[in-house]
Amino acid sequence: QVIGRGINSHGDVVGDGYSDHGPCCTFLWSDGVTAKLDNLLEQGSGWRVYQALDINNGGQIAAYGCGAPGCMIVRLDPVPEPASYALLLGGLATLMWARRRRGRRARRPAGLIGLAAAALLATAPVRAAAPAAYTITPYPPGELDAYATEMNQRGHMLGILLRSGG
Numbered sequence: 001q002v003i004g005r006g007i008n009s010h011g012d013v014v015g016d017g018y019s020d021h022g023p024c025c026t027f028l029w030s031d032g033v034t035a036k037l038d039n040l041l042e043q044g045s046g047w048r049v050y051q052a053l054d055i056n057n058g059g060q061i062a063a064y065g066c067g068a069p070g071c072m073i074v075r076l077d078p079v080p081e082p083a084s085y086a087l088l089l090g091g092l093a094t095l096m097w098a099r100r101r102r103g104r105r106a107r108r109p110a111g112l113i114g115l116a117a118a119a120l121l122a123t124a125p126v127r128a129a130a131p132a133a134y135t136i137t138p139y140p141p142g143e144l145d146a147y148a149t150e151m152n153q154r155g156h157m158l159g160i161l162l163r164s165g166g
Helices: 082-104 109-123
Strands: 002-007 013-019 022-030 033-036 048-055 061-067 070-078 134-138 146-151 157-161
Touching: 013 048, 022 048, 048 070, 048 146, 061 134, 061 146, 070 157
Parallel strands: 002 048
Antiparallel strands: 002 013, 013 022, 022 033, 048 061, 061 070, 070 134, 146 157
16 A cells, blocks of 8 residues: 655655555655655665655655654755756856857847847756655754654745643
């Protein structure tokens, strides 16, 4: 049995899987491919994800996990792949080339249009495949008695903070 708990506008889904023996894994479904979240964590992190709660359009995942400090709400942040950096550098190089070229010619309105088009291409959001790795950030840091229900596009979580004794 599989339970989807969160979906973003790209159609990526996070959730939990259950067997006859109870919870077995958390998953990310992206572009028709399902991956166990534990397999996407950085090697040697020492964390295990027990419940995937939500995902935002940036690919950040709100989850409940256990690691060295204990069990708590965590945010999984995608590790950018080298292709993302190459795309950014290519866009910046295009902007610099267009600017240098514009400086050598007589100034024309068409040059401004070309520069604006290059800027749009360099900054246009590109939908990449699901990340190959995630880092973990405890959230809120140091709070063990918390439960998240939703996450916004900036990675901030909404949920319940349980306090005992006052």
